[in-house]
Amino acid sequence: MDQLVSLLHGFGVVLSAYHLWLMLLGIMLGILVGVLPGLGGPNGVAILLPLTFTMPPTSAIIMLSCIYWGALFGGAITSILFNIPGEPSSVATTFDGYPLAQQGRAGEALTAAFSGSFIGALLGVLLITFMAPLVARFALKFGPPEFFAVYLLTFCSFIGMGREAPLKSIVAMMLGFGMAAMGMDTMSGQIRMTYGLPQLMQGIDFLIAVIGLFGIGEILLTMEEGLAFKGKAANISPKVVFQTWARLPRYWLTLIRSSVIGCWMGITPGGATAASFMGYGIAKKFSRNGDKFGTGQVEGVLAPEVAAHASGTSALLPMLALGIPGSATAAVLLGGLMIWGLEPGPLLFIEHKEFVWGLIASMYLGNVAGLIIVLSTVPLFAAILRVPFSIIAPMIIILCAIGAYTVHNSMFDVGLMLLFGVVGYFFKKLDYPLAPLVLSLVLGDKAEDAFRQSMLASKGDVTIFASNWLVGSITLLAMVLLFWPLLVGAWKKLRTLRQVPAT
């Protein structure tokens, strides 16, 4: 019951006029960011992060996490009305959402999507409330080898569970580590890999990489694919909302399945995108109307949205408890914590109780507020998309440039952002995943420190990562996840081999 007391205290922190205003602002900005192409959760948060440098950390994280919720809500709007996913995680929402809108049932689809998001997020937050403190208490026992093993687990699960080619995930990850190593070495004080450029002395800021890769890269790709915003009307009314809500309990099994998938994919960094596809796929397989999926089923909107939001929310659990983000946006938030001078990880729950519980309480309120705001403002945001692209595109690029500049007040960073934009364009076209790159860029220094400290303790012997049951089982789990596709393949082969002689 400790958690409930702490949570009530957290609500006390959040329920001030200033914080409620920040939540409102964050959610509105988040929906906007989620709706506009080229701006998504990770780089929306990255662009706005510099504005929060002067705020107290608790206020800053409340606003930024609300941008995150808003972006998750907003992604569904464009998917359903325009058949254009505003966020990668809402691609699966287009499958049944857009057909519904074509049949003039956009209101139902939107209500189902938002309510599904809300339910998924709520279960994610409940999980965080009760699990995160336990995980953090457990993680207090961790030393450098255990932490490196957990990092290994994170990265291995990206490679094994991700939807992209494993080698490409590895490349993305190693590029992140390489960039993180640039500049001053924290242990020896030597300058590494600047290749004669003094601007690289401080290394490459992850915010610049995020804004370039996700922002500029996305705009270039959007231009290539050609954009035609021919949206359906958002005919949403209180009557439609309540009618849809009344039918939701019917889909309880889908809701539970998708929530479980989402929570699992969020904690192990499979990501919201993978979770939404899995949620949709599983619902299609097990639902009674599974064969009608894709023609405009409310259930087909519900399943991916619940999973995506449950995953997006529970991605914050490992970030808070272990200092390891479960998604690209969580990685940006984690980078923010470090900038505000908070050391993410198990000690956060002891040393910054107010911050942690304020954030968790704001997740409950933020999602309730988000649901109400998004339901009432859909027409407004749909109207924004009807602004000609020749005005929206330059404004998004300008926002990215301002965001990149304000990180260190440096023009060099703006140039760097352009370079990352080109890299992002090619990587996206060739299906290199970007999330692992951001994750390893944020965690690079910490992972390297953990690795070197472990090596220092063991005098260069890598068996330290299997030296006791704790670190050993984490390492083993990491290896299982890394070779997961191979294991599944071998298991299937074994079964068919066994079946052949039987028949």
Place this chain on the structure above:
Amino acid sequence: MGISRRTAELAVAIGIFIIGMAIIGDSIHLGIGWSNSSPEPGYFPVRVGGILALASIGIAIQALLDRSSASLQEFVSWERFRLVLAVFVPTVAYVVIMMLFGIYVSSALFIAAFMAASRKFNWFVILAVSVGSMLVVFWLFEIEFLVPLPKGPLETWLGY
């Protein structure tokens, strides 16, 4: 006939290989072994560079072996790529102008250029949107959030 997807895969793999080798080179320069019983600065990066180089070789081999139609397809058609350049080249120009004249003037020009190129707006709307949006940005950043953005001769002349 444009570039096939496979050629693009190979080109990116070669680029990644070069980056991997550059990291290894710099790490060897820094020292990849042990000094005074602690790992040297290049100890971790050399492993990163090594994995990077190996993975890029793997990707290149996969691309060469892949004879599926998807891999032989065109990476991007010239008509489509022109659209990408139509945004990218002005963006580069925008950043260069930003270095000389500050963010406000360059941004206003940038929006105006895009609107003019679309030929859907008359000059009055263009002027109103480009200057108006910059006034909003100025108010938001310089006055509300107290975040100074790069300024140029025009702002100095206006006494800011």
